[in-house]
Amino acid sequence: MTTVSLTVNGDPVTADVEGRTLLVELVRETLDLTGTHVGCDTSQCGACVVEVDGVSVKACTMLAAEADGTEVTTVEGLSANGELHPLQAAFREHHGLQCGFCTPGMIMSGLDLIRRNPDPDEHEVREWLEGNLCRCTGYHNIVTAIQSAAAELGG
Amino acid sequence: MTDTGIGAALRRKEDARFVTGRGRYTDDIDRPGQVWAHIVRSPEAHAEIAGVDTASAAAAPGVVAIFTGDDVAADEIGGLPCGWQIHSKDGSPMVEPPHPVLAQGRVRHVGDPVAVVVAESREEAKAAAALVEVDYRPLPAVASLAQARADQAPLVWEDAPANLCFDWEIGDQAATDAAFESADHVVSLQVVNNRLVANAIEPRAAIGEYDANADAYTLYTTSQNPHVIRLLMGAFVMGIPEHKLRVVSPDVGGGFGSKIFHYAEEVITTWASRKVGRPVKWTAERSESFMSDAQGRDHVTKGELALSADGTFLGLRVHTDANLGAYLSTFGPSVPTYLYATLFAGCYTTPAIYANVKGVFTNTVPVDAYRGAGRPEAAFLLERLVDKAARTLGMDRVEIRRKNFIQPDQFPYQTPVALEYDIGDYDGTLDEVLRISDWEGFEDRREEAASRGKLRGIGLSTFIEACGIAPSAVAGALGARAGLFEVGQVRVHPTGSVTVFTGAHSHGQGHETAFAQIVSERLGVPADQVEVVHGDTEKVPFGMGTYGSRSLAVGGSAIYNAIDKIIDKASKIAAHLMEASDEDVTFEDGTFTVAGTDKSVTLGDVALTAYVPHNYPEGLEPGLEETAFYDPKNFAFPAGAHVVEVEVDPETGVVELVNVSCADDVGTIVNPMIVEGQMHGGLAQGIGQALLEHCVYDDDGQLVTGSYMNYTMPRAADLPFFKTGHHITACTHNPLGAKGVGEVGSIGVPPAVINAVVDALSDYGVEHMDMPATPERVWRAMNGGQGGR
Amino acid sequence: MENFEFQRATTLDEARSAIGSADAGKFLAGGQSLIPLLKLGMASPDRLVCVKALAELRGLERDGDDVVVGAAMTHAAVAESDVVRQAIPGLADLASRIGDPQVRNRGTLGGAIAHADPAADYPAALVALGATVRTDRREIAAEDFFQGMFQTPLEGDELIQTVRFPVPERAAYAKFPNPASRYAIVGVMVSQSDGAVRVAVTGAGPGVFRVPQMEDALSSDFHAGALDGVDVDPGALTSDLDASAEYRAHLVKVMAKRAVEACA
Secondary structure (H helix, E strand, O other), rough: OOEEEEEEOOEEEEEEEEOOOOOOHHHHHHOOOOOOOOOOOOOOOOOOOOEEOEEEEEEHHHHHEEOOOOEEEOHHHEEEEEOOOOHHHHHHHHOOOOOOOOOOHHHHHHHHHHHOOOOOHHHHHHHHHHHHHOOOOOOOHHHHHHHHHHHHHHO | OOOOOOOOOOOOHHHHOOOOOOOOHHHHHOOOOOOOEEEEEOOOEEEEEEEEEEEEOOOOHHHHHEEEEHHHHOOOOOOOOOOOOOOOOOOOOOOOOOOOOOOOEEEEEOOOEEEEEOOOOHHHHHHHHHHOOEEEOOOOOOOOOHHOOOOOOOOOOOOOHHHHHHHHEEEEEHHHHHHOOOOOOOEEEEEEEEEEOOOOOOOOOEEEEOOOOOOOOEEEOOOHHHHHHHHHHHHHHHHOHHEEEEEEOOOOOOOOOOOOOOOOOHHHHHHHHHHHHHOOOOOOHHHHHHOOOOOOOOOOEEEEEOOOOOEEEEEEEEEEEEEEEEOOOOOHHOOOOOOOOHHHHHHHHHHOEEEEHHHHHHHOEOOOOOOOOHHHHHHHHHHHHHHHHHHOOOOOOOOOOOOHHHHHHHHEEEEOOOOOOOOOOHHHHHHHHHHHHHHHHHHHHHHHHHOOEEEEEEEEEEEOEEEEOOHHHHHHHEEEOOOOOEEEEEEOOOOEEEEEEOOOOOOOOOOOHHHHHHHHHHHHOOOEEEEEEOOOOOOOOOOOOOOOOOOHHHHHHHHHHHHHHHHHHHHHHHHHHHOHHHEEEEEOOOOOOHHHOOOOEEHHHHHHHHHOOOOOOOOOOOOOEEEEOOOOOOOOOOOOEHHHHHHEOOOOEEEEEEEEEEEEOOOOOOOOOHHHHHHHHHHHHHHHHHHHHHEEOOEEEEEEOOOOOOOOOOOOHHHHOEEEEEEOOOOOOOOOOOOOOOOOHHHHHHHHHHHHHHHHHHHHHHHHHHHOOOOHHHHHHHHHOOOOO | OOOHHHOOOOOOOHHHHHHOOOOOOEEEEEOHHHHHHHOOOOOOOEEEEOOOOOOOOOEEEEEEOOOEEOOOOOOHHHHHOOOHHHHHHHHHHHHOOOOOOOHHHHHHHHHHHHHOOOOOOOHHHHHHOOOEEEEEEOOHHHHHHHOOOOOOOOOOOOOOEEEEEEOOEEEEEEEEEOOOOOEEEEEEEEEEEEEEEEEEEOOOOOOEEEHHHHHHHHHHOOHHHOOOOOOOOOOOOOOHHHHHHHHHHHHHHHHHHHHHHHHH
16 A cells, blocks of 8 residues: 545545555545546546546546646636636536536546637547547537636636 | 426536535445455356365454355245346247356356455455455356357257247338338348447445344445345345345436446345344445446348338338347346337338347357437447438438428327327537537538648438336336336425425436426525436425436426425315315415415415414325326437537547537426536537447457456547537427436447548548447458458 | 556666566556556456656656657647647648557557557658667667557567657658548558668568669659659558458558658
8 A cells, every 4th residue: 555645626635545546436436426427437538537637537547646746627626615616607508518527528628728828629529539439419519618718717 | 486497597406515525425425344345256267166165265364154046045045137038030038047146156247246255455455355366267258149059059048049039020021121122222231239338437346234123235336226235135036025125326427328237246245244243345446347347239131221203211121230239137138128119210200110120149248228219229239220321312301301201290109010100300509410410511611621732521320219217018018027106205294395305316417406497496496496306216295207308298297296286285274264165266476375365375374384284174185295106108209419520630530529409309408507517418428428438348248348458438629519409399108208318428429430531531432331440440440341340 | 357456667777676576567758558458358468667747767858869758748749749830740730640648648659569560650751760669678679669559679578768760851641540540540650861761561461561663763753743653562461351452552552651641
């Protein structure tokens, strides 16, 4: 076992993990933050995307031990004081979700895009979502939601 | 007047939890004392099991128990039942082999469950499962329809000669043959409808929990229809009476058909929970989903269309081999029969139709309903034939369709293949899609694309579907072993807020919002005062669930009818309060009034009176809660017209979608935002089938596309923004006028895509292209090959 | 996945001794190739030594006529580096098309080339640019480094520290991605330096390879049209579910032309 200390959604967390424990397992099972999902076993679907030290990563393809000393943000950490983050609000406003399963990963991925590219065009959003699969929406409203949130956030 | 009624693009109530990560999916649930199950699955497509040695696995860390097929048999756990019986054309019933939840001496597809290891943790269960030694004696396998139908083919089931489950027919063969004899033209096509995997992003999961004190079970499962699972598993597999079995389907991350069916893991976890005395949890890894979720489509078809010299359709003749997989999944046999061949009239007045469908066993994962279920296969064949006919006769593709459309004054229209369409306006949807796609401006765009070295093509499809399978008695006569009604229960609380209990199940469709809008519209209660409860057999009286685009047309109508009963009873209470006679009371926007007076009481007043019945009509029961079981009189028939425009890169064969437009008649629209989202999703899956997705087995029955590394899911960059439109005719036989929207995209768009690709390649003499139209297939077709890969 | 010990190295010596004392230790950088392998049970190390933070493996700088990239630099860092974008824009472009954004945020140059996936993108860049791989004990020319499917000359305890890319006059990468996995079905990197042209192909065969006929043709006339008469023999190419050898051979030519055009 390895002891890891990290910050998750602003709160300090210390946990004993096995070498093989994945970050997503730490988040879902130890910390009970079940908003981060697992949809595949080949690092493709992106349902598990979280932010580590300010960039989006697939929590199913990172060891919990690697997250020692990092700041992790999950979808649960986005809204503050009961107010939705503009990206969360945009997904709701533009119907960017149906079953909701891919949504946390989509939102966390979109957040990274907007930080790097405050005014992404349609093509840039679609290319950026290469690592996020959605089976419900056909992506149409997800792209719209991300572009709209980017505009709202001042892009 | 509320502004949250029918027609409002209300933002979804359920999204508040989904966008914040507070959704509650099955895998998010942990039960006290829970242990984990890992299923040992067959790596062989077909093999005898000579022995299963669990000794070293049993000794592995954390292992609680290991069960095999022998244990299942010893406990007399039944096999998974099939919910639809087909009869062959000679009157004999289909071959219906057993479907044990753990293999009994033989495995018949890769992924077939052989044993289950129960351990303290998921990792320990998985690690121990790798130590279970199964002695497989491989047998020859048949993986494809061609292999299974070959002379002397190995048999999947010994009592299914030639691997035939059934040899079914519909329509008038003699009349159809006669139509072909008198025809001026006959066009024919061989088409393959590619096998698909539904791939809801949430993998299936199940938690079984046995309560020894109550001698009762709870199953949490990723199902589209928890009551159906309770009925099938309780009555037919485990012998648990309904009052001792609760099935909960919490938030479910997409279904698309694949979560309709009753699966072995539901039985295994429930049964094992009693054996080990602790809750047992199982969550599929994606690689398991690929080899255990029922798959879709997989037909090989020869279709022929007979026409007169002026392009009038005279007859349609179809022969289809349909792959059913190794076992009959819950509704597998209905999909290539009653959900397929009954659609061959399409939007057209073809007077004579005959179809013969052979259901074929293979050593592959069972095949069942996947978004569209039979109707995409029918539309694809028909719309490809119609396009080919237009080219053969030198007719305009739009005009040949218009010429053969059923006209609005012909409804109700009895087709030659059993269905009676109630209403439609096919020119209306066609006009709309031609407008929004700028069909007329295409030639300019083709020339402009050519100047960039691209081959631009445009394709059209006009199609019909049948949703909300019904009525129960008719479905029963066709082989259904279940009712096809829906249940709605409406509870008006003392202070006027409302809880709706529905047997439909939302796994992305937004029922919590749309059903609240129906209540809001009819009772004048704001939608945020309406809670919609679904997915729990202990809360909802009964239900048949959500599939086949039925939720609004059938489930919504049940709610509508329950509201009728509420208004009826409430009117009596209101009349009493206003000292008027029942007949003089009218109800509008949440208020009861007496005609010709200024007397009024609100629904809230009435509700409170119903629960505090001091001043109350004599003989009337207190309370304000009503239930309706709604069994539709007929299917609903959504229809639409789709246009797709593509650009082909002649160097690589890559097909780029540059315009996807659709105009659909989905009946009454309750929430236009949700309807549009459903159209988008269906389009994406239809485009996936047409261009990207293909589930492939090798000749030995090994699943080649067993992960997202080689099964291509549509990504954002594969798709454009969609243009959507409507031309509505309301369904005539349900109170909402609703038809259904969940499947229009996946039904209508595949033939439009392929028609566009074939159009783009028209200078190369390409007449047909199988799906998916991958770059290599297109490249080969352009280079004189048949695009066999 | 089987369990293992996780150890974070803070110095090169620590990394070496941690690997040396393990039975079957492996270095871990971004983990985007290794962790999927562990999940599939295709690797079962008893210890993973995380080298991502080692100073010797970091950095991204211009050094005379070369660009030197630390082995632990992520694909995203390479793609977004001003140094790389100015000196070898084709390399930045290649890095920007590896995997997906989340893979690029974690995956590293060293990890990718040590894995030597025959459909990975970086091998085409290293070979086309004539790069040199520097490990903790030696320098290996790119063409000697990639020895076929998942094969490199690296010893079990050998650690890649940097890759040195000579700056070409021009270079570009054209990729035909696998529609599912996003690896290359065919990826072609073309570079030109002092009149000499290199054409390196990834994805099409069991390992990265050069195409001398194309190089000859382009050396005398650096235009896409110069490749018209050059045909690639499908004999040695991969044929699988995703593409036949014939189609791959065709794509090599198309992608090579597009890479040449992109050099302009």
